[in-house]
Amino acid sequence: MPFETLLASCLAYVVLMFGVAFAADRAAARGHVRWLDHPLVYTLSLSVYCSAWTFYGAVGYASRSGLEFLTIYLGPTIVFTGAWWGLRRLVRVARMHHVTSVADLISARFGKSNRLAGLVTLIAVIASTPYIALQLQSVSLSFEVFATDTPYGPTLNGNTLGGTALWVAAGLALFTILFGTRNLAADERHHGVVTAIALEAVVKLVAFLTLGVFVVWWLADGPADILDRIAAAAAEPQNAEGWALRADRWTALNIVSAAAILTLPRMFQVMVVEAADEERLNTAGWAFPAYLFAMSLFVLPIAVMGRELLPAAANPDLYMLTLPASQGQNWLALLVFLGGFSAATSMVVVCAIAVATMVSNHWLVPVWLALRRPQGGEDADDLRGFVLNARRLAILAVTGAGWLYYHASGGTAALAAMGLVAFAGMAQVLPAMIGGLLWRGANRKGAYAGIGCGAALWIALIFLPSIGVGGDIPLPSGVDPWTFAVFLSLSMNILAFIGVSIFGFPDPVERLQGLSFVSAVEPIRHSRMTRGEGRAEPLLAMARRVWGPEEALRYFRDEAHAQGKTGYLPDLTPRFLTRLERRLGGSIGSATAHAMIDRVAGGVALTVSDLLQVADEAQRAKEETQRLESARAELARTALQLREANDKLTALSVQKDAFLSQISHELRTPMTSVRAFSEILKDPTLTHEERSRFAGIIHDEAGRLTRLLDDLLDLSVLESGRAQLSVTAVNLHDLISRALSAASATRPERSFLIDRDVASEHVGIITDADRLLQVLINVISNARKYCDADRPMLHIRVTRPAEGGTVINIMDNGSGIDSSRQSLIFEKFARLNDPARAGGAGLGLAICREIMAVLGGDIAYLPGLGGAAFRISLPQRPPVELPQAVA
Amino acid sequence: MGLDILMIEDEPNIAEAVRFIMTREGWQFGLHHDGAGGIEEIERHRPRLVILDLMLPNRSGTEILCDLRAAEDPALAATPVLMLTARGETTEAGSGADAVLAKPFANEDLRALVRQMLS
Structure with a gap:
């Protein structure tokens, strides 16, 4: 086929795509979205999953590794059939929070952290650049198949048409910028792009099925023959090793491709961001797996026939083109070429939109906002213009980086592995994504740790080796390095995520978002303090810069109208601010919108009532x-x-x-x-x-009984606090004299020498005289009873210490009380000597102690003075609560 | 001639009463008024019966009883002991004694008990 025909068909196809996209955008702008919103369009747009790597590469993959290519289709099928409820919830939560990308989702869940979004963006950029390069290479190679006119495909070292890739990249960038950044719609949907992709999906499928039918019923003799040929190929000894099914590799491939369907930027874009609502998934739930099944149906037949009919040197990745070309079926080859072109272009376009959105929302806009500290709400700079330009720049940068990478790598075979490398990279986001949706305890630190740890291992063990940097990791033979790296990075990722989450405590915004994500209910409103009407204007100015004047004005007027107000300035109710934030979040990312509204309307990240709500929950x-x-x-x-x-x-x-x-x-x-x-x-x-x-004995003993009973009653009254005191003023000298005279009845046969300092005794004290007398008599009697000196002597001294009160010291010249028993003498029944001498029950000093306590004073034994010495301390006055009897 | 009865009791009036009762019966009666030295008194007099007060100054009746039962001379260790206690609980106080009598007691009870123990 002449190269010109190819070029013309190609250009015509491109023009068709531009036209479809343009028409769809026009229709959407006019509100005619009925057929654009059809679930089948949505399902077909999901086929962006099947990039050129899948379209051409699956046959090459099957030719080298047998059935292993199926895993690429199985993973997504498992997700769509087995985890449809999880997908619905993902879409619902993402729509609810106006999430714009996978990075935005992670950031929104984990406290609207922009740095976390930046990290995910970094992974997306690293993973996407070679992946885009792979698409450019496939387009470039497929061109060369026709241009070089070698029936068995060009060799990989040729770079003769490097220009093709550049032109393709430039064209795709143009298409993406035209239809991907036409507006900053609040819901971030791109009808034009999605419709064009749906059409390309049809072209892919038709091309693939047509070739498959041709191979099975034209080149071979129908399904039975093909099955025989496949069995024969599988039995060939040179295939035995490559075609062997390896459980570990299969598991890893299934996990990674299942993760890819959720986390690849382009998949998240078409499946979540472009979804009008979760009902789309009812159709897509069966239709997309069916599409994948159709796309995988003829892979093995084509691979087997290619091996049989083409020379061994032919590149299996290009069997799709070289097989019909070698049979003279140029038109079929052209159709396949267009299918492959569709696969490559749709992938590049959507990937560029998705990654550019991330780059602009999470890298460029935050940096721009940080560099330009606001001078107030009314600065003239056009944020809308900046966001759109940032996105355009990012699209150029992303596609440009893809081309540069392709150019620099020289189109090596290494690119073929890039699909799996990208899959494994984006899979690192999966634990945080699933954890964020299902587990309230997941927090930002955990997400950082998990994603950071997983990404680091991915870069070290998968990405860098894939571009030839760093040596192979030493592994025991039989262990597949890729499989090992996938399991290691994912398990470390999950461990770090869960571990750090458990030991970290989420901040208030995180807790709110976690609650909202996990329960998939409307988020708790971020009620801000109402600031009055005057503050709505800066918000309008800000919104105008994001959405353009007309749309912003319309939105504000509608909101004011809904509040029952005329004009275009609604009250800053929490409800309005929340809605505004989420709508803005759809355009510039939730973290940025949150920060911007706070700066204009709130000034602080969280208001009092916000905090109260958050605090309430926490x-x-x-x-x-x-x-x-x-x-x-x-x-x-x-x-x-x-x-x-x-x-x-x-x-x-x-x-x-x-x-x-x-x-x-x-x-x-x-x-x-x-x-x-x-x-x-x-x-x-x-x-x-x-x-x-x-x-006489009976009389004495009866008296002893009476005394005992008296003492017991006295003690009981004193201990219970019911003692009636009669407080009077008395002269201490008189009291001591009376006590001496009363105590002289004890052992009257012994004559005591009394040593007194009469002058010091003349002090007036206010106390219960009878009770104090009782104490004095008891102490003096004890001295008379127990003093064992030959010439017994009693010293009585009265002092008035500086700190107030009165102290009476009474000391005899006997041998005193044994030090081991000094602590016992105030206890009840603590009679130390024989009863004959004591003549009491041993309650005397116990009663004295109680009396002194009631009088507010104290009685203590003074050790180490030779004889038995007691100190009786009296307060200046008795405690106030004493019943004050009249004198 | 040795003692029939040795009483160890610190309450002089109680000791006086018991002495009166015992001597009226014709028994040879000795008295020691302190816990200290009690066991030595028993060893010295080798009485046929010891009347022991439970609560004694310096060394309690229980301790003296222990000392007595631990004596090397088996005849001495087997000396019958009548324990007098002013506490309520006679069973515990009298463990190891041959008889226990609670204070206050009827004179006839004491007499009968001592007579029985001496016979």
Whole structure:
């Protein structure tokens, strides 16, 4: 076939595409979108998945590796049939948030982080550039098939028509700029491009099926014959290794191609961004797998026939063209050429749109915004113009980079592997995407870690080796490096994503977005503080710069109208701001829109009510945790209190038992004497002397019983705090004198030398005189009882310390109290000496201590002074709560 | 002639009463008024019966009883002991003693008990 015919057909085809795209855009602008929105158009546009790599390369792949090429079709089929609900949710969430690209989706989910979007964009750019180069190469090679007129295809080292690729790249860039950046529509849909791609999908399919039918029924003798030939080819020893099915490679290929359908920029563009709603997927759910099935049906027959009919030197990647050409079927070859051309061009166009959107939204616009700190809302610069130009520039850059890469690599066979390299690269976004949709706990740090880790491994283990940089990784024989790298990068990606997410705490915006993504409900409104009408104008100015004056004005007027206002300035209600942000987000990315509106309307990233809402949601989770935690702590505390109370009760019970036992002993002892002697007294043979002595004993013991009971009652009253005090002013000197005289009744046979400093004793004190007297008598009596000196002596000193109050020191010259027992003397029943000498139950000092406590003072034993020494301290006045009796 | 009964009791009036009752019965009666030195008194007098107060200053009746039962001389260790206790719980206090009597007691009870133990 003459090269001119080819060129003319090609140009005619290109013109047709331009025309279709133009017509579709016109129709859409006029609102005639019914057939443009047809689910079949949507389904056909999905066929952008089948790039030239799939169109030509599948046959080459099958010729080298047998059935393995099927995985490229199986992965997407599994996603569309097995995970249709997940796809629906992805589309719903993306539409809801006006997501413009896969990078925007990830950024929107993880706190509208632009840097995260920038990272995903970087992966997309790295993965897409060689992939675009691959398309350019396929177009270039297919041209050469005709131009060189060698029936078996050109060799790869020839670069004779390098110009072809340049022209193709330039043409595609032009097409993309024309139809991809005509407007900054809020929903980011490109009817012209999508319709043209749908038409190209039909051309691809027709070309492929026609060739397939030709091969099966013309070159071979029908399906049965073909199957025999395939079986024979599979049995050939030189194919045995390449055609062998390897489970690990199959798994990896399936995973990666399933990921590709979701994450490749061009697939996300046609499947999610261009989708009007999720209902499209009802048709696409079966139609797209059917399309893929049709596209894969004749791959193996063509490969087998190509191997049989063409010389071994022929490039299997070009069997699609060289096979009909070698049979003289030039028109069929032309049709196939147009199919391949369609595959390549549609891929480049959509990929360029998608990647350029990312580059402009996540690289160029943020940088531009950061460089131009706003001087106020009314600067004259045209943001709309900048965004559109940025996108055009990005399209040129992306296609240009593809061409440069093709040119620089010299069209080597290495390009053929680029499809899988790109697949594996974009698959690194998948964990964050799925995690973001399904798991509320996923957070930005996790996404950074996962994507960063996966991307780094992908670049090191897959991308760089594919372009010949860096050596092969040392692997045990039998392990496929690509498979190993895919599994390693994806599993490290997932581990990092989950691990870091678990240990990180998401910020408020993230929590909101996470909730909205995971539950796929309307996002919680970002209510901002209403600032009044005056602030709507800068917003309008901003919107005008993004959408153009007419559309912005129309939108604002409609919104104002919806609020029941005339004019074109709506109130800045939270509802309006949220809608505006999402609409703007559709044009310039959600993170940028968020930042811009905040700058104009809010000034801060989050307002008080925003924070309240976010805090509310976060608070609930935290409160739940805290509630559980505090309940647990409360339980532990209660258990501890119970244990303490129990210990206390046990101790009290032991004390009470000991006390009762003591009282029992103290009561029974005198009772024993009383009972025994009263029985003895009945004896008539007693002498008068005996009788009177025993009666005296009974009398003494009865008195002892009475004293004991008095003491017990006294102590009980004092301990219970019910003691009635009669507070008067007394002279301490008189009180001491009375105490000495009363105590002299104890062991009257012993004469004590009393040492007093009378002058210091003349102090007036306000206290209960009787109670204080009781204490003094008790202490002095004890001295009289227990002082074992030959010449007993009692020192009494009264001092008035600087800090207030009065101190009475009473000390004898005996041997004092043994240091080991000093701590016991104030305890009940702590009688130290034998009962005969004590004559009491051992309650005296216990009662003294209680009395002094009630009087607001203290009594203490002073150790180390030789004899027994007690210090009685009195406050200046008794505590206020004492009942003040009248003197 | 050795003692029939040795009493260790710190309450002089109780000791006085018991002495009166015991001597009226014709028994040889000895008294020690402190826990300390109690076991030595028993060793010295080798009484046929020991009346032991439970609550004694310095060394309790229970401790003296322990010392006695641990004596090397088996005859001494087997000396019958009557424990007097002013506490309610007679069973616990009297563990190891041959008899326990709670204070206050009827004179006749004490007499009968001692008579029975001496026989």
